[in-house]
Amino acid sequence: MNAQELFARKYTGSNLEAPAPVTGCKVQSETSGMICDCDPDE
């Protein structure tokens, strides 16, 4: 099953029109220069 089918079958959310796009909140580390975001890490 691909991700599209998985979500079509199991997603419990309602798919309501959003008032605005999700930007999230990104933290730019002054010391490391890395951007902490949602990494699909190991």
Added chain:
Amino acid sequence: MSLPSRFNAWITLNRACNLRCKWCYAASTQFAQTSNMSMKTFSQIVYVLSGLPIGRVALIGGEPTIHPEFWKMTRLLKEAGAKVALVTNSIKFADVGFLKQTINAGVSGIMTSLKGGSPLAYLEGTGSSSAFSKVTRAIRNIEDSGIPHEVSITACESTMQNFAEIVEAVKASGVQYFSVDTERPVMLKGGLEPGNFPNCPKIAAFLMSAYPVLVQSGLNFCIKVSIPFCHFPEGFIQQLRDGNHLSSGCQMINGSGLIFDPTGNLLACNHLCENPLGTLGIDFSDGEGYYAFRNRPDLASFYKGMGTCPNQRCVECEHWTLCGGGCRLHWLCAGADELLGQFLKKGG
């Protein structure tokens, strides 16, 4: 839905690892030693990425540093103009020569994924008693090299219990930047792994207890919030924002990520490793082909759905643009009754 003006990519070089973390989804593949990405697949991915506006490419695993062609792959990406980041357990960087070769190959930033705060914690969590001393040596080597570096921990049951010990270890290692993430569901064989995944209230309670420990440590830190904000008091979220400690949102919600598994499958998220969106060489072979793939009705519908509100309360919530209703993987495992909170009163 228009496509993002810039993408980030994650390339999973392998599922093999030099640790055996008991919480890792790669355990389901027995940390397959045969799962190394081939140079041919890697080259095809680089070709696709070179035709797209890419901000950053992260090499991940398994453990990418043990891939036999790790440096060769890094050089190829660098030569293609990519900014290459590395997500690693850093054990190999206890050898300063290995670190120098890695930087010379073109890695421009390292995220060390820490597994515990003591030799005992590593033994219990990863099966290796020597790993902790190697990792602490590696962290000093990386910091001394001057390469951008952050240490990250993904809090699960065991690390939640030993968090103060972990913070002390991070502080003692001389790390400049520390990020705290929390475990997210992984879909395997159509179900949720691990079975004892902490629920949203438990994750929220942990993060609220972790925050003062982090502040007191004096570390520069951020907390990645992947559950709906309504599990916290509103003042807590504001406190994180005011201190520049809040990280939220997700590449899957805004459709800005390309995640490749070792065989060239394109994933929506590495936590959906058995449910690819498509396959390199079949669904697309270059940047232009990727755009066409993304505009295919099933893909367009998938990403449009990712950006919608999962519940009417999200539509009306002032935190929507930063919260986004939390990680969509949670919404595969539970419904709104479990996943949405009530914005706790202070002390509630």
